[in-house]
Amino acid sequence: MKLMAYVKKLKIKGDTRTYKLSSDIKKYTLRDVGFVESKNGKFQLERSLDPNSPFNKGLKFKMAITSNLKTFKMLATSANGLNEVNIYKSTDADVHIEQLNYILEELEKRHVLEKIGQKLSENENL
Template sequence: MEFTKSVRIPGDTVTYYISPDIKKYALLDLGFEQTKRGNFEYKGSLDTDNPFKPVAKLRILVNADLTGFKMETLSGNEFRKINIFKQKRSAEFVEQYHYILAEMLKRQVLMTKD
């Protein structure tokens, strides 16, 4: 999967775009870690019952020059993509997903076009 300017998670109605105002320090403040290739990776639990052994995770990878990103929802072991909107605990997962992304929008890492 290559870096793109916009991503829509399967099941979601909102498309997220990389913000032109994105800053490296905002990424680090939000919990992104810099990879060996210089990209920035965020892995967050969507499971509020057990955040240390989650059933679902959100993964966001921003490229080193801050012009593109990848975003996906994964199983807890990160081996497969999952649709959090069709899970048994979808209400909980979706609420946590939107909470995390609201912080990304607030810090101008991502944006939406309404």
């Protein structure tokens, strides 16, 4: 993952929503949703943002959580995983955003993440 600091809350580049780790987060839940525990106890998740094939060389969603489950980092990256990208400005942005939303919603349902802020877009009603 890109060398960015672990934080308590963050936004994915280009997104208006801010997330934090859920206060109900559990290590077994992280394993259930696909996180892999490293030797030093950190949990890492990597998912393709290509809804047609998880094996295509496309944009990726990456997330890492410290072993004490207090801080994390997450970002969308290029196919090689080295560069952070703004999927909201990518080609096929709507497809990538839909896949990202699916991943984030699943992490919210499973009490890994909590949304703590979101600006309404012009299309959304109050």
